[in-house]
Amino acid sequence: MLLALWITVGCGGDRERHIAGQPTRVVVWDFGGVPGHQEWIKGAVKKFNDAREDIEIELEIRDWATQRESLISSTIIGAGPDIIRCHHKYAVEFGELGGLLPMEQFEDWPEVKARIFPNVLEHVKYKGQHYGVPITMLPFVLAVNTDILARYDLEIPTTWEAMLEVGRILKQHDLHAFTMPAGLNLDTAYRFLALLYGAGGRVFNEDWTRAGFNGPAGKAALGFLLRMKNEGYMPAAAAAYAFDENAAHWSTGRAAMSVEGPWWQDTVLGDYDFDTDHLALAQVPIPAVPLEDNVQGTLLDVVMVAITGYTPVAEEAWTVLKALNVDDPVWQQPNPKMGGIPTLLAAYTPGVESPYIDLAQLAESARRGIGWPGHPAITQVQRHIADAVNLVMSGVASPAEALDQAAIEVNEILSDY
Amino acid sequence: MTTDTNIPIKNTRPSGRLLQQWLTPYYFLTPALAVLTVVILFPIVSNLFMSVHKVQLLKGGEDQFVGIDNYLRLLGSSTFQGSILASLRFTFLSLPLALVLGMAMALVFNEIRRARPVFTACLLVPWAIAPVVTGYMWRWLFHDSFGLINHFLLTVGIIEANIPWLAQPHTAVAATVVANVWRFMPYITIMLLAGLQGIPGDLYEAAHMDGANILERFFHITLPQLRHVMAVVFLFATIWMVNDFALIFIMTEGGPAKATLVVPITVYRFAFEHLRLGRGAAAAMILLVFLLSVSAVFIRVIFSSQRKQTRE
């Protein structure tokens, strides 16, 4: 029937890359990206295609949320795009499955590698090989409303204890020292992790077989947040906050600090007309005494560009990748429109202009940054962590109870792998 | 009922005619049945199968048969138990409220003779609006700093500080119930109103002459007469409320602390966030069985009262 016909037409067949007499086609799937990034890449692809006769880029912009599903389907089928831009965590999952190509197979990889933040490279590494080129990073920092702090002669706190003290003073003036999303969403998990890493905690144990976030660091971090809320230094409604409510609360001058990233200045300026002269970034506060043996770090999110394992045009894809994501001028200079800060060391050399406020703080956080572990089930783990934080911030469970419960569920998940 | 075989159809051979006549209804039915099979019937059966397997969505492996393991784990998990409680709480707090309010409004609207379409139009609006929009609307209304409800309560003096409605389990449940009642009450009012209009006026006159006051008339005439309608309303409202996903999901996403994590949201979470399709299917089966039992009970009531009505 018509339906059957529709279906067969709908499933397009695979297309040839090398057609005699025509430029080699390289298919790029660009997942998500803020509008600025999308605008840039369309322009960059056009420029590339106009300038070169031997290679033609076919760009497809797809929704960020579809990346895992798309990667899986193409890997199973063994056919799909040649280049993808995606979250760094897939380096692990798909590196193992053969869905991504190790960069080591390209001769000039060492040269490219040398131009990138060393710490960030770790995030695309799996079993000694790099499965992509990190191009954007999102370090988490403390976003501070300097106007509020200046009003009461307060310094930006660097420790949890100092945060509590700032909270105490600001409370007297009906202001919150801190705010964060603590609803049942992934943003909650990210904020918690920023504090966890600062306390020396980790998501998993050494070999990723058991949860680590319910160790002393995790419980202390969550306990700290709970105390902030109970004392009134943080809005009680935070347990219902998603990103947007949190931004509203901070940008309307009701709270002095929030844990955010490079996007923050755009958000507060664009949506709330916040006077960015009063915005400053600092490192996320840490406990005065480290709570676990691991190195204290900050939270870092990394976006990478990778070449798929089943591509028939690896060398051409590598050429395209370098042209678009390493050599393009847009990466040599930090640009808030791109949704994150570049991973190229060149962008941080003195003398490079940047519209980013407090770029040095972002770079500092990136240098010590640790990302989410690239485990295939990491999204589920993030959910359980967010659940636990939400449980505690709604006053229903204690940090120990909630985190231990989440750990039980996460251990069950991990045992499947 | 038609009996086809008596209708002469010209220009066909006898045997072909019979076959064609016999097949005709099936031709008409095929498109609808085909779609129904693909979209509803096959999935229902498939759900049963999935619920007794450990389903591998992404790793490409074989599904393992695990018998009732999924069900046992579910029923033993405190999250799922909480989920069932959340569903029951949500439905059986909303339903009586909506019924009482709906009944009251039906009685009020019954007195309105003119411009009734205007009033009905107002009633239909909460129902016409997509649940998503309703969810965002009430989320905004219950916002702790910028919401109208806190503002009103503060101004009138009922509360002294803003209530973080959606951040505390009890108040979040209350908020979702309010939104739900807002959405369903119009349906109930319309149904009950139609029912009220079907009650013969002489019953009331007779009672009035016997000296019954308003309350007695209400309880002894109105309610019994409305039994059939109310059963239908109960049935559909329960089914719709237990099934509801969008409204709660948008308002609270199941939080805070899983207080509003009703079963449909749990099914979604199991399947698409935790990637445990077998367990999600099992949760869905439990929901289905519950709804079928509720439906069975009410349908019996409806049909028995229907039989009673025809006998009267």
Added chain:
Amino acid sequence: MKQHTQKQIRAAIGYGVGGTFCFLLLLPLIWVASTSLRPISEMTQVPPVVLPQSITFNAYLQLWEAAPFVKYFFNSLIISASTAVLALGFAICAAYAFARFRFKGATALLMVVVMSQMLPGSSILIPLFQVIRNIGLLDTHVGMVLIYTGFAIPFCTWLLNGYFRAIPEELEHAAMIDGCNRFDLLWRIILPLAAPAIVAVGTFAFLMSWNEFLFAYVFTKSNALTIPVGLRAAFLGQYVNKYDQLFAASLIFSLPPIAIFISLQRFFVQGLTAGAVKE
């Protein structure tokens, strides 16, 4: 005399209370409309004020630029309209079969069709996802239309069945003697007579798809995204929050359903109450 004034009092109470109630019922909508008409600075002011102090239509103008909102709008339109047409077509045929023919399994099939509408969405969500995925229709318009048609058919068939049965058969008998086949009968006689019901049923199918959230959320990701899901993505996205545009878009989105419900209210009320209330 006493009864007359009693009636007047009751009527007065009726209008008074009823009117107030309707106003309160619509107040949330008014609040939302007001939010969409004010600048953000006013929206986040405390204490909130019901009516906007300064009206701006910015939100209504800008929301179309919120990257994919236009696409979502067209997706919703195309999918809902296609569902209405398809569901109507299939349901008319099926209802005709049930109404005019006596055949094996008729009662059973009718029961199956009717019961289908009572099934919870969550119990078919997961397996349907597997089915649609395996056919390759995930995130496609075709897939969504298929799903929504499946949802709409039970109710449409049931309603049309009732309506068709009420149409006297003599007209068809006469036409058949003149040589019409079954399909002609359906097209030329039944449809014109059943036009009101068909309109109502078609709009029901349209609205059901227009407002649907859960299945759109699960089965679409970017291509076939409809507005209910798109409201989240476009206005409360990862780093975006534009309440005014969100509500402006919500109101625009709600206009078709409200308009349809109000103009067809007689049918809806009739359809709802038929069978539930003794006539």
